[in-house]
Amino acid sequence: MKNVTFKNRDWDVAATIRFPDNFDPAKSYPAIICAHPISSCKEQTAGNVYGEALAKAGFITLAFDASTQGQSGGQPRYSEDPGTRTEDFRCAVDYLVTLDYVDAARIGVLGVCGGGAYAANVAMTEKRIKAVGTVVATNYGRMLREGDMSPDAALNLLETIGQLRTAEARGEEPLIVGYIPFNNQAEREAAGIEDVDMIEAIDYYLTPRGQAAGSPNKLRLSSTGPAVGWDAFHLADKLLTQPLHVVLGSVAGAFGSYRDGFELYTKARSSEKSIQVVDGASHYDLYDQPEATSKALEQLVPFYQKHLMD
Template structure:
């Protein structure tokens, strides 16, 4: 059986909470390849990044490290419930810093796997963090692009920036910080009443707000003012020049409003990597690749050999 350990590592002055998984038959005298597993936007380490992908990769012989993003889950950092791309990307660097201090991790065999927003963050950090030797993404979603798209209305991004500016002014003058939900509906009935029938929104509610995937570390809370930086951020900026590591991009064949289908194609196209592959899982939508056995099994059937090839397990 694999072993699980609750660990922490530092990002600036605070602790980032993580789960370190060690493979069956672990021998501290040996050297192992390690994979950092990054959760989706609004998620936590107990959900898909750790319980599905981290667990599966550990069973294949890898050490895995699934962490809660700074200010989210049980990680430290302020202000709480922030979604700041710069802070999120720095978490990955700090995760590498932690892994290279472990005597049983081979520092030349560290990879990363990110799901949804975590996938786009993973691709972004790999451009400037060359201690990462292989990059896998599952339904990678470019958070900056998604924020700019907003409600798809003309000038959606500009309207959002105006609203954020007004809220920052109010909070600077003493107003209570505005905490909103990543998911704008409390349940499916609210969604139906609003006339929203997109497959991604339906499944987001099902995954995050019902026992299917609900976890205490994922409370659907977002500090609105923290999102301003994302409006001017592109996860794939300079991928043509700097993303050189082996890359495997996975997404579902059923497009939805969150845009992981188009983002996956864009990431694959733009990456400079000479060794890159793309996998479109037939009939799968975004959230099927979080936890549905058939879809995740298909993803892992190519991710596992990808990491074994490029991390030399």
């Protein structure tokens, strides 16, 4: 494993590259870009679970911190902008094709949660990506538009974003909020929130189970305007042609990865596509719980072997 950087525009994107056992730099290997969830970082599920497992299966893997987040550069900090996030993937491909030990014709992508939706989206217009895998892919734009499920949730959010940008333009400090609004289970219980995704988000991100320095639970709310009008799966029926494997858990929660996974699978134009429902697994089980992730990898590994190795 080696820490590396690559450029997106004029800043460095921080990444970790992992190598197969008995790696020989004189040989040429298939590579898989591993993309982390919204609010996550390369040291969590995308890198330390899926990136590690796929490297053991014989692939070069590259897990990166999204621009403006983690150890990556870029401003404004803690932004969540689909345009910048998808450009990170293109720049990751640009980096991989410069490596002598990477076969430029055999590059795939794997994304978890929001990273899965970004991965599918960028593959529509980045045809150097030859195979697409997603784990609990979640359409971030859809989540923002639905918000608290009120009829005008999206419009209310956009009004707030406009007010925040005006305040920032006049010199006020940006509003930094948490992706997860509660600091612990007690706060969540006091608010009466019983959804499985919210419960397990707290357990994953805010306890030693998944905590990482690059994932501080910070979001610059004013940055999310473009995402409100963005649909990760728009034009998938016309442009997403690469082989696709979609993984989701049977336990559906409020974040919506269950329905998003089926939507992506149904819409994709890919002539070779498959969907895997891991029975009894929740959204966050498929981040790091060995029973759930091993089942996902039982199909992900042969999927990538077929499309990137054969």
